[in-house]
Amino acid sequence: MSTGRTRAVRLTRWGGPPVLTEVAPPVPTGEEVLIQVEAAGLCRSDLHVIDAGPDDLPYLVPFTLGHETAGRVVRRGPLAGGPGIGERVVVYGPWGCGSCARCRAGAENYCDRRLALDVARTGTGPGLGRDGGMADLLLVPSGRLLVPVGDLDAVQAAPLSDAGLTAYHSVNTVRHALGDGTAVVVLGVGGLGHLAVQILRATTNAEVLAVDVREEALALAHECGAHFGTLLRPDTAAVLRDRTGGVGAVAVLDFVGSRSSLDPAVAVLRPGGELAVVGSGGGELTVRKPGALPPGTRISLPFWGTLPELEAVVSLAREGVLRVEVERFPLSGALEALARLRSGDVRGRAVLVPDQSDRNP
Ligand SMILES: [Zn+2]
Numbered sequence: 001m002s003t004g005r006t007r008a009v010r011l012t013r014w015g016g017p018p019v020l021t022e023v024a025p026p027v028p029t030g031e032e033v034l035i036q037v038e039a040a041g042l043c044r045s046d047l048h049v050i051d052a053g054p055d056d057l058p059y060l061v062p063f064t065l066g067h068e069t070a071g072r073v074v075r076r077g078p079l080a081g082g083p084g085i086g087e088r089v090v091v092y093g094p095w096g097c098g099s100c101a102r103c104r105a106g107a108e109n110y111c112d113r114r115l116a117l118d119v120a121r122t123g124t125g126p127g128l129g130r131d132g133g134m135a136d137l138l139l140v141p142s143g144r145l146l147v148p149v150g151d152l153d154a155v156q157a158a159p160l161s162d163a164g165l166t167a168y169h170s171v172n173t174v175r176h177a178l179g180d181g182t183a184v185v186v187l188g189v190g191g192l193g194h195l196a197v198q199i200l201r202a203t204t205n206a207e208v209l210a211v212d213v214r215e216e217a218l219a220l221a222h223e224c225g226a227h228f229g230t231l232l233r234p235d236t237a238a239v240l241r242d243r244t245g246g247v248g249a250v251a252v253l254d255f256v257g258s259r260s261s262l263d264p265a266v267a268v269l270r271p272g273g274e275l276a277v278v279g280s281g282g283g284e285l286t287v288r289k290p291g292a293l294p295p296g297t298r299i300s301l302p303f304w305g306t307l308p309e310l311e312a313v314v315s316l317a318r319e320g321v322l323r324v325e326v327e328r329f330p331l332s333g334a335l336e337a338l339a340r341l342r343s344g345d346v347r348g349r350a351v352l353v354p355d356q357s358d359r360n361p
């Protein structure tokens with residue numbers, strides 16, 4: 001492994017732009033594990049982090065971006081557990097306290113102590129106040145946060161840690177409602193939505209109805225197994241309701257979360273249905289009885305996912321059931337990739353691959 005300086009895409013001031021710079025290679029101590037990054041996915045929430053004002057997020061700059069990372073264990077602290085040197089892994093992203101009841105159950109995404117922790121000092125995960133995976137090397141606090149991926153392509157593995165995991169957790173949140181003869185709507189067929197369609201097809205019998213503003217996204221939804229797709233228009237809810245024989249959908253997974261997605265989401269929901277708001281699009285819902293929400297509606301705000309769920313997602317991918325649509329960029333092309341993501345011009349997930357040519361072995 002190189003002992004020279006290594007590259008990292010760092011947010012050095014709020015509002016960006018991030019910079020590709022050189023940093024000293026981190027050295028693992030205690031339980032820490034050092035990963036040589038093979039692939040790092042880009043996420044819309046990276047744009048939210050970059051665009052945030054100085055008081056919007058409880059983190060301190062600078063830090064390296066990137067919360068979807070796959071790579072190889074290259075060095076371990078003296079107390080490190082988990083995968084050994086040379087093992088290929090994906091990094092679980094929501095880093096909790098590791099010791100509360102939720103964390104001990106593997107649900108660090110819902111760590112009981114997250115708000116109590118000094119997150120400005122510790123961050124909440126890689127690329128989220130802590131140095132992340134858009135780099136040659138990533139320091140992980142503990143081996144418990146690593147899931148082995150075997151020979152799964154790193155470019156496929158990296159997006160599983162957020163896009164795959166969040167989609168899987170969202171489906172799990174509404175899974176109990178998805179019996180035979182039911183319909184589920186996937187709103188937004190981007191990085192997460194196209195995986196949700198595949199997970200729904202692989203693990204439920206529900207009819208999958210996809211909605212997006214882009215024709216290409218509907219084509220992708222169809223390739224992923226959606227039974228039906230329609231563009232987001234003023235009459236979308238009526239079109240979907242018609243498709244369900246007038247009954248409506250028993251569940252809606254809204255991967256957008258904007259006003260323009262929440263309106264049709266509510267309008268297509270069947271009484272006693274499940275609305276999972278996954279996207280952070282800034283839309284608001286009014287909860288009032290009686291009101292626009294159908295009687296019996298249950299609303300959830302799934303956030304990321306659990307370690308056992310990440311293991312399940314990795315298993316689906318290794319079985320070939322789950323295939324991430326990816327567009328590759330070299331690490332040196334990170335800024336271009338972020339610009340493409342911002343313009344909505346990426347099919348599926350953008351993934352950075354550290355260029356092998358200019359890195360020491
Ligand atoms: Zn993300």
Ligand SMILES: [Zn+2]
Nearest residue numbers: 097100103111
């Ligand atoms: Zn915890």
